[in-house]
Amino acid sequence: MFCYRESVSVGFVGSADWKGLVLQVEGGLLAIACAKIAHLDVPAFVKDSELRFIAVNAAFELFSGLDRKALLGCSLSALTDRPEDRALEDMERRALVFAEEQIALCFDETGRDHCRVQIERFVTEDERLFAFGVFRERPRKLKARVSKKTSDEAPRALVTTLHAVPTLAEPFIDFRTLLDALPIGLLLLDKKLSIVHFNGALSQMLANSVDVLRVGIRFDQLMEAILAEDLDRLENDKACRQGFWDLVTREESPQQRIKLGDKIIEVSREPFSAGGILLLFSDVTSVQALERERLLYRSVLENVPEPVFLRDADRKLVFANAAYEQMVGGDRTRFYGLREDEMFPEGAEQMRRENIEVLETGREIEREQLVLMPNGESVPLLTSLKRIEDADGTRHIVGTLADISILKISERELVAARAEAEELYQRFERILRTMPIGVVILSQDLVINFANAVARELVNWPDDRAIHGVNFAEYIRHSFENGWPLLPQPDMETRIANRCAEIRGLKTTRQLERMLGDGRYILVNTTPLEDGQFLITYTDYTEQRLREREITEAKARLDDIGTLLQEASHVMTQGLCVFQAGKILYANEKLAEILHVPASMAKEGADWLDLYEYCGARGIFGEDPADFLTEMRASFLEDQGFSAVLLQRNGSWIKLEAMVSGENRWLVLFSDVTQEKKREAELTLLAEKAEAADRAKSRFLASMGHEIRTPMSGVLGMAELLASSGLDTRQKTFLDVIIKSGRSLQTIINDILDFARIDDRSLSLRKAPFDPMAAVEDVVLLMAGRAAEKDIELLVRGNDAVKHLVSSDAGRFRQVLTKLLDEAIKATDKGHVLIDLSEQKQSDTLLWLTLRLEDTGRGFTTEQNSLAFTKFSQFESPPVHHKSSAGLSLSIVAGLVDLFGGTIAIESEYGLGAVITVRLPMAIAGEKIVDRPSRQLQGARVLALASNRLACGILNEQVLRWGFDGVALGEAELAYTVLREAIIVGQPIELVVVDVQSGSDAMLALLRKIRLDGLFNTLAIIALIPPTLTDLERELEGLNIQAQLQKPVADASLRNAIADVLRTLRRGPHAETSRDMSVPRAPTPKADSAVVIVDANETECDFFREVLSADGIAHDVFGNEEQAYAVWQQQRPRVMLIDFAQNIIGALDFVHFLRLEEARTPQLLPTALIGLSGILSTDERIAYLTAGLDDVLVKPISPDRLMDCIRQWSADVQPTQRLA
Incomplete structure (x- = not known):
């Protein structure tokens, strides 16, 4: 509450000042409040009960931007009509109504700056209500300007203010009249606490109760009289008496309330600086009743368990109880003055509509809603809204909120329980129905x-x-x-x-x-x-x-069967024994006969262990019968039967078979298997003989291979020499038959030898890193001639799918592919053979290579599919892949695949070709380096053209993988359209790769059309042509073809050819117009080294002489090592051919001896020692090279192969006379 002390101190300043302040005094507490704000350096004001300004100080004028004349007598909302000013007035009303201090916000004229205002209510002597407001902090605009008011400005301002209130400005005649006119009682005490003066209002208050009131008595006498009147509460109340005494002696006890009759009197004091005390007596009976009523209402609202709130006509929150504060969380006052949309942004529009409807129509609204609280929690609420009006007709919204979370949970639980019960009922009903x-x-x-x-x-x-x-x-x-x-x-x-x-x-x-x-x-x-x-x-x-009837019948039948079994067991040739818990339940007569035991030991009821120990002592169960019995019991514990064949001391054999049932019932069967053992021994002997014969066969095949290769070498060698001589057509025909038959025989011999080595498991793999894709291309290039003879196209795909180098036997891998490709070419009369290689990585160290050969040949029948990989398989009708061979190719492939640890499969339908798929595990040796054209050629525009669908797809993959901007097409007319459109859009194609098929007029017509069209003068062309079309090569020479490549073309060869042509094209218009990109064969150097042949037979010697003489190479032939060594010591020839077919050990010793002799004369050039062998495995080759040989030639040897080897090792030898 507002303090009354200043009013007295102002009103009772000295006599000189008193006259000048008459108007201040006549205002009483209001004048004091007005004087108080004048001295404050922060904005302050005083308002009446209608919220009209009574007084303002200069700081408030500066903050509000309005002068004093405009403010006095008006409310702030009437001057500005701003929502924030109406919110301030709502807080002022609360202070006036509830007599509680309020904190509100006051905004300046711009609305941007605001400060907190502390608002208090005070009541004047005539019980009029006023509001006193003072800012809690200094506004920013006033911090640089501190108001400097002189002491006399306050009286002038106050006088102006009081004159603005007509009811307070009436003049008074003198001091006593003024005091008597006051509605409150005044009592003036001197320093000795004696009564100096009292007014009429005090006399009226005490007239009916105290008759001792007069000037000159002491205050304690008056106090005793007053206390004596209030007998209900204050009789002999020492605390109250001490309170009155403290009221006049201590400053910290400014007021005291007493009861005089039915009135409540509040006594307060104001000390004078000169030593006197002024006591003020106010009748606060009605005020206290109002306060009690207000406190009662407020206590009721505060203790209502449901959230209650009140909004004004502007929908701003002006009151909320404790339950509301608990619901929203935090201090409730922070929401005062806020509308619903400012408090609850979620769902604000609906709340706003409802609040406006309630204010305008008065309709009560109650609904459920999910409200997002300021603390972020969503709460289901039952909201009730109602309109109320105060005495002046101002409308308000009173609302209650009910948290129905628990009800919602209970409702959901009830619904869930009802649904569950319904489901259980339906489930129960379904169960009953079904x-x-x-x-x-x-x-x-x-x-x-x-x-x-x-x-x-x-x-x-x-x-x-x-x-x-x-x-x-x-x-x-x-x-x-x-x-x-x-x-x-x-x-x-x-x-x-x-x-x-x-x-x-x-x-x-x-x-x-x-x-x-x-x-x-x-x-x-x-x-x-x-x-x-x-x-x-x-x-x-x-x-x-x-079932009961059947069980009865079954029991009867079982009894019959038991009888039959018992009769059958008596005629069994095996001994049968069933025992349980150590006792024999059943034993037939044969048991005692087989075991050679007394019949009394093998009868029902006898002890099983006695029988076992008796047989064990006779050696039936081996050297240690106890271990035998333990082993048998251990087998039973693992739910397994037990079987053993036992050799008796008399040489007979007994087979024991035992099993145990769930009731631990043992069934043991003894059989005499002596005759079976004898037959088994005979079969074992026969199997050993068969294996020995098989090994002998393998050795014979190997030996025959060596023996056959030697004459074959002479036959083929002489035939090839004869072919180079002048023969007529008929003779050349005969000679071709001889050469082809010899080569066919050579292939058959090689297959037989390989098969023999695979069959006897003597073949092993040699692991070394290699590129599987390069190996495939090597084999394809090797077989290209065979395919060209039948006009078959070989297609290779897999560079995109194979990313790694592998470690395995590259030679055997090539052999697998060579034989499969050879068979595919044989079986295909027209079309193509596709070789597709891919990899599937299994781990960081292992991958699986998948080799897939697809041909368009005759294929296999269902029967032939199952027999394709058997030995010597040849099918007469219909003819298939290996009709012209010995039938070993696919079986050798199967053996090699098994040696690799892989798999092979055939998918074929007769008449539709065949697909053979081989999968081989390979160790990863590293990643392949991807070769790409230089950066300058990246993105070069390249167009590929192939009429074969598979070839077109392969070319498309290659062009994209190499980094060119291109595509492969399958139609010539479409390709020509693409070429023209590319020029029109300003993106001309630089190079065209054309796959020219045999008999394909469309591709040749396209090339001619391109060269006749002036738009393509700068277009480069690479032609892929079959190796057999020699006329096509001549025709292409006149079409300005930049490169001609014979198919099949290796991946790297085609890529390099494209890169070379593009570089030439980009160097300028003077680039060469036609170039053969095939690799020329190097000129054969004239070999004229001295050569010695050792241990060759007569036929081979004649072959060697003819071949070496034809090339002018000096040579000589010796039948034994001694003669050859003598010549070697004298001449030191550059090359010595040593035949290993006759005497391998002797030849190796001779090589070792020559190397030792060479070590003694290091100043002389060493002799190249070349071995001649009929068969050569990887291990044998390593052994020969380790022994000192420089190279090994495998028979039969062609003239070209012989000369290539001699040129390699004797490039600097000149022709000389024959060695002596």
């Missing part, structure tokens, strides 16, 4: 409440007739009419009535059995339920009855 037995539920009145389909079917209840609600008696009657046991007609109703009475009287389950006329057995169970209902079930147990 049960394989009839179910009927009866009410207390024996009315059917439920019956499933089986219950209806048992009595043939009609489908179109409802059964629910039918009396059970009718159900019984219907059942008798439809095959249930019949009774005489007169007794039927009596029987039904007795059955119903029996059901009503049941206390426990009653079971009946009925046999229907159709032979079915029905079991009827009637059970009373707890709710008074009855459950009747009808179970068709006809099957059980039949």
Whole structure:
């Protein structure tokens, strides 16, 4: 509350000042408040109960931007009409109504700067309400300007203010009249606390209670008189008496309330600086009643458990109780003055519409809503809104909020429980409906409440007739009419009535059995339920009855079978023994005979261990019978049977077979297998002989291979020399037959030798890093001639799919592909053979290579598919892949694939070609380096053209992989259109790669059309041509073809050819117009080294002489090592050919001896030692080279191969005379 002390201090300044301040005093507390704000350096103001300005200080004028004349007598909202000013006035009203200090915000004229205002209510002597407002902080615009008011400005301002209020400005005659006119009692005490003066208002207050009031008495006398009057509360109340005494002696006790009759008097004091005290007596009876009523209402609202709030006519929050504060979280005052959209942005529009509707129409609204609280929590609320009006007609919204979270949870739980109950009921009903037995539920009145389909079917209840609600008696009657046991007609109703009475009287389950006329057995169970209902079930147990009958019959049959088994066991050739818990349950007569034991030990009831120990002592169970028995029991613990063949001391063999049942019943069978063992020994001997014969066959094949290769070398060598001589056409034809037959025989021999080595497991793999794609291209280039002879196109795909180098036997890998490709070429008369290589990485160190060969040949039949990889498989009708061979190629491939640890499979349909797929595991040796054209050629525009669909796809993959901007097409006309369109759009194609097929006029016509069109003068062309079309090469020479490559073209060769042509094209118009990109064969150097041949047979010697003489190379032939060594010491020839076919050990010793001799004369050039062998494995080659050979030639040897080897090792030898 506002302090009254200053009013007295102002009113009672000295006598000189008193006259000048008459107007201030006449205003009482209001004048004091007005004077107080004048001295403040922060904005302050005083307002009446209508919120009109009574006084403002200069700081407030500066902050508000309005002068004093405009402010006085007006409210702030009337001057500005701003929402924020109306919010300030709402807080001022709260201060006036509830007599509580309020904190609000006051905005300057711009609306950008604001400060907190502390608002208090004070009541003047005539009980008029005023509001006193002072800023809690200094505004920014006033911080640089501190108001400097002189002391006399306040009186002038106050006088101006008081004159603005007409009711307060009436003049007074003198001091005493003024004091008597005051509505409050005044009592003036001197320093000795004696009464100096009191006014009439005080006399009236104490007239009926105290008669001792007069000037000159002491204050304590008056105090005793006053306390004596308030006998209800204050009689002998020392605390109250001390309070009155403190009121006049201590400054910290400024007021005291007493009861005089039915009035409440509040006493306050104001000390004078000169030493006197002024006591003010105010009647606060009505104020206290209002305060008590206000506190009561506020306490009621605060203690309401539901959130309650009040909004003004502008929808701003002006009050909220503690429950509301708890709901929103935090201090509730931070929301005062805020509208609903400022408090709850989510859903604000609906709240705004509802609040406006309530204010305008007065309609009460109640609804559920999910509100997002300022703390971020979404709360389901039941909101009730109602309009109220105060005395002046101002509308407000009072609202209550009910948190229905628990109700919602309970509602959801109830719904869930109801749904669960419904689901359980439906599930229970479904179970009853689907049960394989009839179910009927009866009410207390024996009315059917439920019956499933089986219950209806048992009595043939009609489908179109409802059964629910039918009396059970009718159900019984219907059942008798439809095959249930019949009774005489007169007794039927009596029987039904007795059955119903029996059901009503049941206390426990009653079971009946009925046999229907159709032979079915029905079991009827009637059970009373707890709710008074009855459950009747009808179970068709006809099957059980039949099972019982079958069991009875089975037991009889089992007894018969037991008898038969017992009779059969007596005639068995094996000894049978069954025992349990150490006792023999059954033993046939043969047991004692086989084991050679007394019959008494092998009879029922005898001890099993006695029998076992007896047999063990005779050596039947080996050297240690205890270990044998332990081993047998361990086998039984693992749920396994036990079997052993035992050698007896007399040389016979006994086979023991034992098993154990779940009841730990042992069944042991003894068989005499002496004869079987004898036959087994004979078969083992025969198998050993067969293996020995197989090894002998392999050795014979290997030996024959060496023997056959030697004459074959002479035959083929001489035939090739003869072919280079002048022969007529007929002779050349005969000679070609000889050469082809010899080569075919050579292939057959190689296949037989490889097969033999695979068959006897003597073949091993040599691991070394290699590029599988390069190996495939090597084989394809090698077989290109064979394919060209039949006009078959070889296609290779896989560079995109193979990313790694592998470590394995490259030679054997090539052999697998060579044989498969050879077979595919043989089987294909037209079309193509596709070789597709891919990899599947299994781990960081291992991958699987997939080699897939697809041909367009005749294919295999279903029978041939299963026999393709068998030895010596040749199919006469229809002819297939290996008709012209010995039938070993695919079986050798299968053996090599098995050696690799891979798989091979054939997919074929006769007449539609074949697909052979080989998968081989390979160790990863590293990643392949991707070769790309230089950066200058990246993005070069290249167009590829191939009429073959597969070839077109392969070319497209290559162009994209090499980094060119291009595509492959399959139609010549489309390619020509693309070329022209590219020039039109300003993106001309630089190079065209054309695959020219045999007999393909479309491609040749396209090339001619391009060269005749002036638009393509700068277009470069690369032609891929078959190797057999020599006429095509001549025709292409006149078409300005930049490069001609014979198919098949290796991946790197085509890429390099494209790069070379592009570089030449980009160097300028003077680039060469036609160039053959095939690699020229190097000129054959004239070999004229001295050569010595050692240990060759006569035929081979003649071959060597003819070949070496034809090239002018000096040579000589020796039949043994001694002669050759003598010449070697004298001449030191550059090359020595040593035949290993005759004597391998002797030849190796001779090589070792020569190398030792060469070590003694290091100043002389060493001799190149070349071995001649009929067969050569990887291990043998390594052994020969380790022994000192420089190279090895495998027979038969062609003249070209011989000369290439001699040129390699003797490039600087000149022709000389024959060595002596």
